[in-house]
Amino acid sequence: MNKSVSSSNSQGDAKAESGFSYSRAFFKDLVEQALSHAKKLGATDAGADASEGSGLSVSVRKGELETVERNRDKSLGVTVYLGKRRGNASTSDFSAEAVQRTVQAAYDIARFTAEDPIAGLPDAADIVPAAEHRELELFHPWAIDSEAAAQLALQCEAAAFATDKRITNSEGAGVSAQQSHFYSAHTNGFAGGYASSRHSLSVAPIAGKGADMQRDAWYSSMRRASDLADPAVVGRYAAERALSRLGARKIPTTECPVLFDAPLAAGLVGSLVQAISGGALYRRSSFLLHSLGKKVFPKHIQLVEDPFIIGGKGSAPYDDEGVRVAKRSVIEDGKVAGYFLSTYSARKLSMRTTGNAGGAHNLHFYSTKTRPSDDLNAMLQKLGTGLFVIELMGQGVNPVTGDYSRGASGFWVENGQIAFPVEEITIAGNLKDMFKGIEAVGADAYNAGSKTLGSILINRMKVAGS
Structure with a gap:
């Protein structure tokens, strides 16, 4: 609930x-x-x-x-x-x-x-x-x-x-x-x-x-x-x-930078949350085992959890067990600063609960390099020539290995300008590499449930097309 x-x-x-x-x-x-x-x-x-x-x-x-x-x-x-x-x-x-x-x-x-x-x-x-x-x-x-x-x-x-x-x-x-x-x-x-x-x-x-x-x-x-x-x-x-999206076409198989539209970028943060949640960790079904204190993102990436935002979709005065919650850094300067733990999962890991029985609270994922002017047009300029993704299909994420493969559609971008819509392609990589390859997070902040973040630019992924 x-x-x-x-x-x-x-x-x-x-x-x-x-x-x-x-x-x-x-x-x-x-x-x-x-x-x-x-x-x-x-x-x-x-x-x-x-x-x-x-x-x-x-x-x-x-x-x-x-x-x-x-x-x-x-x-x-x-x-x-x-x-x-x-x-x-x-x-x-x-x-x-x-x-x-x-x-x-x-x-x-x-x-x-x-x-x-x-x-x-x-x-x-x-x-x-x-x-x-x-x-x-x-x-x-x-x-x-x-x-x-x-x-x-x-x-x-x-x-x-x-x-x-x-x-x-x-x-x-x-x-x-x-x-x-x-x-x-x-x-x-x-x-x-x-x-x-x-x-x-x-x-x-x-x-x-x-x-x-x-x-x-x-x-x-x-x-x-x-x-x-x-x-x-x-x-x-x-x-x-x-x-x-009218007139969409396939593109040849290639490797290129990929820009995830802000609503889709929330899914990447969701994969992170799953990977550093207690259940996945104590069952050893996570690609980020033993990641506490380790660098999994570039130094400019931060993730803050704040349960006390007035009106927030993920706000709560306590977790589902009545445990105290608090504002905290989860990713700090690219390093994992905390897990998401309930009482049971914390005990399984010989740790202390973080007040996350029932899930994560309001999450703000951002980059210290982001400027107020980094709107979507600016992010397309940063992308240069590559793929801008606005829809993903399928459930091709392996939580144990981090392997990532999803059907996708969006736009091919050349020299920072949208050239034409594309469809029937697959983007693939590994979440470990994708996280480390985040070059920028946009100022085009979007609230997807309990997550708030802008578009995310990843330096390189495989794109399977015609």
Whole structure:
């Protein structure tokens, strides 16, 4: 669950209850019932988490309403420890009888599970006290009905069609409004909960006809609906992207510099995060084993994690275990300064948790060489002659070896200017070499979920074409 907003004061708690079927107080009572019954059964330790989510999703296509979906889900999860044995169970039934049955199920699973010497709740010293739970202002419910949502989606798609008569079709446009809240506690001193929201607008137009047809898409995603991009802007930009790809062709197989568009560059950072996360490290399924303190990027590359950005998509006052989080350097002057560890993975590695149970928080990847003027045009100038990639296909990344091979499309660039669109090519390399070969990071910053970064220029990759 994306636990992204603190509600440590009464105002936050009232907001957390807005638009939900269950109150924070109800969840608190539910969790306490579960923990009490676990102790009654003889559990050494226990934890419980009650949550609820609700939302509306509307899609349109070619000026007509296609789907209206409303979702509402709820869950109570229980974890029981019997010494070093651990059991989990969950239910969507919040009756007292169901709570007891769920705790009993978790208890029975723990009884027959093999001992794990690493199993256990976080150390009390790592738990963030309730007084330090921050209000991060990430819950902004959107009181929109299906008719209004459909109108926004229709405006977005209409703007795409109006951009150029060569926009001939559409895969549709959509609007989504989602919100959730939770309360969790465990017997090692943690209790807390908060609410979060995430809203989005998207469209996928198709340009051209016959043998020369191209699609592209664009979206806007924010916690606050008023921060979403204008539907007409999203529609026009998506259309322009699709139009720019008309007349795409293959290129001969070559080796050249490659510039990754900012939204795609976030995927490279995602591969880094996976490689230095505890699960991959203790399972020895990472190409960056034993990389702490070692140089894996050029000296100008930095990566900072900051959980406390107000309104940030990856913000949180604590991690999924109630462990303290902090702003920190992950990559410093090209060297790995820290891993992403939960309590369990930290213990497996004989280290201390970094507060990353549930994943990384807001990440800012940047270069100390980047200037404010290094927009996309400037990055194309830095690329010179090579490949500018705007779409990747397939899952050709080996997390163990770092081997990288993805289908791609984009533009061939000559002397810093886009020459023509290209498609049906494959780019290949190894992430170790790609990381070390980063020559520049653009000032064209883009926020992709919890990651913020600009376009990334890599000095050389293999490009397989015709």
